[in-house]
Structures are given as structure tokens and as C-alpha cells.
Amino acid sequence: MKSWVPTMSCCEERPRKSMKSWAPTIHLNVGFVASVLFMLLIYLVVSQQTAISGLSAENGEVVLNTKGYYSETCEVHGDVRVNGTALSVALVPSSRSERREWRIQPYSRKTLPGIKAVTVAHLPDRAATPACTARYSAPAVLFAVGGLTGNFWHDFTDVLVPLFVASRQYGGEVQLLITNAQPWWPAAYGPILRRLSRYDVVDLDGDEHVRCFPHVTVGIHMHKDLSIIPEWVPGRRRLSMPDFTRFLREIYALPRGAPVSLAREPGKRPRLLLIRRGHSRRFMNEQEILRAAEAAGFEAAAIDLRRDVGVEAQARAMNSHDVLLGVHGAGLTNMLFLPPGGVLIQVVPYGKIEHIARMEYGEPAKDMGLRYLEHSVATAESTLLETLGPEHPAIKDPDAVHRSGWNNMTEFYLNRQSVRVDVARFAPTLAKAFDHLHQQ
Numbered sequence: 001m002k003s004w005v006p007t008m009s010c011c012e013e014r015p016r017k018s019m020k021s022w023a024p025t026i027h028l029n030v031g032f033v034a035s036v037l038f039m040l041l042i043y044l045v046v047s048q049q050t051a052i053s054g055l056s057a058e059n060g061e062v063v064l065n066t067k068g069y070y071s072e073t074c075e076v077h078g079d080v081r082v083n084g085t086a087l088s089v090a091l092v093p094s095s096r097s098e099r100r101e102w103r104i105q106p107y108s109r110k111t112l113p114g115i116k117a118v119t120v121a122h123l124p125d126r127a128a129t130p131a132c133t134a135r136y137s138a139p140a141v142l143f144a145v146g147g148l149t150g151n152f153w154h155d156f157t158d159v160l161v162p163l164f165v166a167s168r169q170y171g172g173e174v175q176l177l178i179t180n181a182q183p184w185w186p187a188a189y190g191p192i193l194r195r196l197s198r199y200d201v202v203d204l205d206g207d208e209h210v211r212c213f214p215h216v217t218v219g220i221h222m223h224k225d226l227s228i229i230p231e232w233v234p235g236r237r238r239l240s241m242p243d244f245t246r247f248l249r250e251i252y253a254l255p256r257g258a259p260v261s262l263a264r265e266p267g268k269r270p271r272l273l274l275i276r277r278g279h280s281r282r283f284m285n286e287q288e289i290l291r292a293a294e295a296a297g298f299e300a301a302a303i304d305l306r307r308d309v310g311v312e313a314q315a316r317a318m319n320s321h322d323v324l325l326g327v328h329g330a331g332l333t334n335m336l337f338l339p340p341g342g343v344l345i346q347v348v349p350y351g352k353i354e355h356i357a358r359m360e361y362g363e364p365a366k367d368m369g370l371r372y373l374e375h376s377v378a379t380a381e382s383t384l385l386e387t388l389g390p391e392h393p394a395i396k397d398p399d400a401v402h403r404s405g406w407n408n409m410t411e412f413y414l415n416r417q418s419v420r421v422d423v424a425r426f427a428p429t430l431a432k433a434f435d436h437l438h439q440q
Contacts, residue, residue: 084207169235351413
């Protein structure tokens, strides 16, 4: 076997040269210095792009990916050993090297408390290497659940979309390793996990094996809310959200890949589905809204998405409609199952939360190829006016409520508010949705 010399990765510390060796001398030509600095700049940009783009590490490397705000992941390539009991990932060198160690949050939100970190180590030699008890020829992706999962939006934003990005490049030839798993989670999303990997998911919590892989991705990378940045996707294929929604339609055998076309079927009535909420942010005049939708030309219905309604049933219900209407909340995540070219109408509660609503649902809807429309609730349409009175700060000064902190903002504008939509104000939004489908 040839001797192996470890290659410095982006996350390893490089030996520092002495300050003297970097000091310019009076004999250096100014043009030469400028050219050297220019080449150095190019090198730094290219190396940074390589490090953060999720490209596979070279043999014997650990490459850290810190791109973006949310996540931190590691690509470990070579003789990689995963110890579930210790929750550690070790890279075994073929020759002696310096020990390096990192702590990686395997959940996509690196600052979220309550998730046990994975210790990633580049070992100095083979002396203390644990023996393999299970060997794999396929690579692995190690990720955590827990955190904010249990909320439908977070299930997809924090885990399923990032997991799709990390594992899709392998075409099913990848072993999924899960930690901090909740018993219900793999069952709820089993069809998605089985399509991502041909192998049963391994629960690392309490796992006594030392599992050995040629490559392990530690952690999953959340690009942004419920979406994908194609340039950040690992591998050669630049995935996007239409790829993810197509993937879901294949899994659940959803028949519709396009909404009704009123141009080709002028007598057809497009179908609108209103999401009914059980607690806060309810439609207080649901029947009036449905009648307004019917008057605008839609066949309108409402659905109650309880926890006991499975993902497949939800997916089929959504895919059979052309327009999804709901107040800001996790139920709008079901837009993933709408046919591309469909419409999402988000009713944004009172309280200057439009920027949150657009970031969490508006921009993702556009990334999926949907038409996004919103109706911002006026003071008179909010139940806060009746329950708090017109002089309350939550009514008079939403900016002050926002300045007082996230908890106060969510308490007033998300937890204590329902809406009574003014159908006259809402009619132009319904007309825009209908006109969009008329142009398909």
C-alpha cells in the first residue's frame, strides 16, 4: 500500500509560517506583488466555494461546510467509523497525523438546544481505532430529528428537504443514520425515507455497533425556509424545489402535475381548498369565504387537518385541488402537494408579520413554481380588536410589540388571534387566482 499523506481540508488548521518569511523585501517588484495577491485572492475564493458547495471530500479528508446562517455539516471521506454509543465519527489515517476534532450539530439548526452533538475526529494513528463490527460499501448520512419536529412545517423545512439534498445524489445507495429519533417520526415519513435509501434506517441511539463507511455526511444543511439553493447542492446535479415536489408526487402517486387549464377547458371550475384550523388563527366566517370563492368561479371546500390524518391522505387531498387557501400556519406546508402552476393564498394575520409570512411560505411557494397571493388582515378583520380593544398596544402599535420580543409577538399575533375576512376586500385576491388559472 502506498504511504498516505494527509491533505489539509478547509476546516483543518494549517501550520503558520513565521512573520519574517512573509515580510516583503525592497527587491520585490510592485507588479509581481500585485499579481501574487491577485492569484491568492482567486485561490481563496475557489477554495471557499469548494469547501462550502458540498462537494465530496478527497480520501482522508474532513471538510466542514458552514455556508449560510442555519447549519454546520461535515463531509468525512476515507476509513470512517461511526460509534453510536459514543455518538462519534472517526476518520482513521493510513499514516500518522495530527489529531483534529470537531463538534457537529446533526440537526439542521446548529444553535438549537437539546440536540446532542456528534464528535468528529481525525485520528492521529490507527492505535486506538475501534474495530469495525459492520462494514458498508455505501456512504452514509447522519442526521438528528427532535428539535422543532412535530410541527408539519418544521418536519419538512428542518429535516426532509435538507435530507433530500444530502442523500439524493446517491440514487438510493446511501445508509441513513438517525439520532434523537422520536418513535412516530420514521413511521410518519417512512415512504420518503424508503425512497431516499434502499436500506433500513439505522437508529444510532444506543447502537452498540461500530459501523464503517467509505464516506459519511455528518449533519444536514438547511439552505433557507422550506426551500433549496441549487448552487449549494452537493454532487453534480443542481436540485431545486420543483425536483423535491416532483419527488413527493412520485412517492405518493399523485396524479396531477398541472392545475386545471381554463384556457383549454373553459367550462371547468377550478377547485379551491380552505384549510380549517382548530385553535388560533381560525376563519371565523368560513362559510361566507367559501361562498365568495364559489361566486368567483371556484368549486370550494374546507378540510380539517388533524394529527391523525396521514401524510398520504393530506397529499392526495391537496393534489386534487388547484388553489390552497389558509391563514398563516403549518397547514400551508401542504402546498408541497399542489400541482405545479397552482395557487397559494396566504391570509396574513394582523400585526405586521408579512415579512415572516413571505419568508416561510411566500418565497418557498414561488420556488416551487406556484403563484403566491396574500391577503393582509386589517384591524377590523382581526378578533384582537374585540378582545383587546382599540387602545391596546397590540392594536395601536405593532412595532412596539415586535420590539418587546418574539414571545410577545407570537402570543398576540399568532396565538390569540383569529380572523373574520372581509369578503369584499378579499374578492380581488380570488379574482387574481382565477385569472392565473385562466392563463395556464
